[in-house]
Amino acid sequence: MPPAMAWRLDIAVQTPAHAALGDLLSYASPAPLVPGTLVRVPLGRREVLGVVWNEPSPLDDAEPDMALKPVGAALDALAPLGDAWRDLVAFAARYYQRSIGEIALAALPPQLRDLSGTQLARRLKRKTTTGPVAETAEAAHPVALSAEQTAALARIEAEAGTFLLVGSTGSGKTEVYLRCVADLLAGDAGAQALVMVPEINLTPQLEARFKARFGDDAVVSLHSGMTNPQRLASWLAAHSGAARIVLGTRMAVFASMPGLKLVVVDEEHDPSYKQQEGARYSARDLAVWRGQREGAKVILGSATPSLESWHQSRPAEGEDPGGRYVRLAMPSRIGAGELPTVRLVDMNLQPPKTVLSGALLDAIGQRIARGEQSMVFLNRRGYAPVLACADCGWKSECPHCSAYRVFHKIDRTLRCHHCGFTERVPRACPSCGNPDIAPVGRGTERLEEHLAELFAAVTRPDGSAVRIARIDADSTKKQGALESQLAAVHSGEVDVLVGTQMIAKGHDFRRITLVAAVNPDGALFSSDFRAPERLFSLLMQSAGRAGRDAAYLAAQGATAEMWIQTHHAQHPLFSALRKHDYTAFARQQLEERAAAGMPPFAFQALLRADARTQEAAQAFLNAASTAADALAGAERVVRYPAVPLAIQRVANVERAQMLIESPSRAALQRLLAQWQPLLHALRRTPEGKGVIRWLVDVDPHSI
Known part of the structure; x- marks a missing residue:
């Protein structure tokens, strides 16, 4: 070891999955590097990107372990990643049972791994410097606020912490977000805001509104639909503070934003915020944790909040001190708009094999004759299952x-x-x-074809043929397809829009006056206890696409309607939906969950195993459960027997899972942390033979 190599650095690198190498690897360096510095280091036969994690310590010549590999080049043109960012990554790794390096490197733009220090320096020269946000024409003439919006803004301004903004569809939640961001940026020249949406297809729509309000230079996007150079440019702009507003999907929760003062999580109930591959983190929960760590306000917005967030925002009552969030209500639509009337069609009274009831077809036909639009929602793509x-x-x-x-x-x-x-x-x-x-x-393709046949003889007010359009994952594969299809809907070219849940949320369709859900019953009796919650949210969100423009409704002399075709018209979920009564639905669901000891009154994790045979997967899980008996505090955590997944074989890999549950989050976390080394060791025993991979999913969204 040359004498110049005088410092030991603990560095986070993306180690191979289940390599059991530990969180941080030690390297030798001739100079003490600041924590948060990006460096290139040797790992096996490769050179990889790493993050200096802790303060450097001097290497003692007398230390027996002097075989530390030397650090390569440091990307010192880039400002080090801050303490708050590293705390967020460390918390996420600890809570979701992954390595620090895996989370840290996944949070960085992929192109950073390939750039040399010189190339990075050139990229950084292209970036603009931070400055005041220019006032655009839209900002100079803001829309008038409702009394509910004004009251919500006043409380957000006056109080700190996390807010749950419960606003019905069309109540103007986006305008509240825009005002909060505007007030923040006007009052603090270095402040940054993070605005998160659940899905990529909602990002361009929101991006357009934010750029119209704050100008192009102030706003960048971060989501997986971007190219690697685009992601790098956005990330660098956020990291340097040049981008005052970052819009993104769940990955954006890890954006390096040194001036973060406000986090907005729109549609906070959406399952898309839970990562389903690799590190299975909840971006919504991390956003709340990040806000607390950095002293930033957090606004969670939804018409149908997750039951966890609703429970956390409950008011104090008797001995119950209440939740940690501040609940803000905006139940009314902007202007004179009313929520759509919900009509239930009992399919038991229809002729066998009826796809769309006569009454529903007649209602859609009336809309077409008046030049209005209808939306038919079926959450199953393809022609037939x-x-x-x-x-x-x-x-x-x-x-x-x-x-x-x-x-x-x-x-x-x-x-x-x-x-x-x-x-x-x-x-x-x-x-x-x-x-x-x-x-x-039936899938959306077949429904689209069926509707085209049914309305083949019907004409629009101008005498032209009826146009049916379909939006789902198949019809929007090509680049720009979604944008052009949405533009056709907004311009009024489409009479009936057929689609999956892609069309059910976030979109502001001004001419849709009727929404129909064709076959929503499957979720009513699912083995997954969250299925009714997801269905209620989806139907409420779908209903929210109808009648969003009160002036248009009045001019047409029309009323907005939501039609639901069901074989279970008396189900309490539909009773609450008819009244748009989320509160009643949430109360009933929380009572059931409290009685059954389910989240949010208990805490869960899944241990999953993928193997060549179902027997091998289950044997590994059951052996892991037996090994956990010896761990401290194991008696406070219930471990259920291993079972196959609902779809137990995918790509010739058999999948099994074990549910782990405890009334104490701390007890569950302690057991999971102690369990990790046992699971790594178990892979090398006969019980681990045939197991391809295993993973822990904390706070799982579907069981």
Whole structure:
């Protein structure tokens, strides 16, 4: 070891999954580098990007371990990542049971890993410096606020902490966000705001509104739909403070923002905020933690908040001290707009195999005749969920998954939505040769075709043919497809819009006066206790697309309606939905969960194992449960027997899971932390043979 190498640095690097190498690796450096500095370091045969994590310590010549590898180049053109950012990463790694390096490196733009110090310095020269936000024409003539918006803004201004803004669809939550950001930036020249949305397709819409208000230079986006150079440019602008406002999806919660003073999480209930691959973090929960750590205000907004957030915002009552969040209510729509009337169609009273009831078709026809738009929501893409042979019972099962391949008529394929395996539709039954194989069930493609047939003879007010459009993951694959389809809806070219949940939330369609949900019953009796909550949110959000423009409704002489076709019209979920009564629904759900000891009254984690056989996966999980018996505090944590996942085989990999539950979050976290080394060791025993991977999912969203 040369004498110049005088410092030991603890560095976070992205170590291989389940390598059990520990959180930080030590390297030798000739100079003490500041924590947060990005460096290149050798790892195996590669050179990788790392983050200096702790204060450097001098290397003692007498230390027996002098074989530390030397640090490579430091990317010192970039300002070090701050203490608050490193605290956020460390908390996320600890809470979600992952390594610090995995979280830290995943949070950085991928292109940073490939740039040299010189290339990075050139990139940084292109960035503008931070300055006052220019007032745009829209900012100079802001819209008038309602009394509810004014009251919410006053409380956000006067109080600190986390706010739950419960605003019905169309109540003007976005305007509240815009005003909060404007007040912040006007009062503090170095302040930054983070605004999060659940899905990429909502980002351009919100980005346009923020740029119209604050100008192009003040706003950057961060989401996975961007190219690597775009992500790097946005990240550098946020890190330097040049970008005053960062808009993004869940990944944006890890953006390096030294001046962060405000975090907005729009549609905070949305399951998309929970990462489902790798480190399974909840961006909403991390946003709240980050706000507390950095002294930033946090606004969680939704018409149908998650039951966890609703419970955390409960007012104090008797001996209950109440929740940690401040609840703000905006129940009224802007202007004279009213929430749509909810109509239930009891499908038990309809002829067998009815897809759309006569009354619903008549209502859509009336809308078309008046030049209004309707939206038909079905949360299942493709033409039909399965192709089947009536003679021998063959069905279009996926050979690699325990699921059916979906029939897509447009390109005549059978496609597995789990592993992606795709084949052309066979000319005859592969089992018995019967040429008469038929689709069973309905997806958005088939519904679109069905509606086109039903309204083929109907004309629009100008005499032209009715136009049916479909928006789902299949119709929006090509770049720019979603934007052009949404533009067609906004311009009035589309009469009936068919789609999945992609169209159910966030969009501000001004001419839609009728929304219909075709087949929502599946979630009512799901084994997942969160399914009713998700269904209620989705239907409320869908209803919120109707009648958003009160002036348009008045001019048309129309009323906004939400039609729901169901076989369970008496279900309490629909009773609450008819009254737009989220409070009643939440009360009933929370009472059930309290009685059953489920979140938010208990805390959960899943231990998952993927293996070549189901027996191997379950044997690993059951052995892990037995090993946990010896851990301190194990008696405070319930471990249920291992079971297969609902879709137990995907891409020829068998999947099993074990639910772990405790009334104490601290007890659950202590057990999980102690369990990690046992799980790593178990992989190397006979019980671990055949196991491909295992993972811990803390606060799982679906079980």
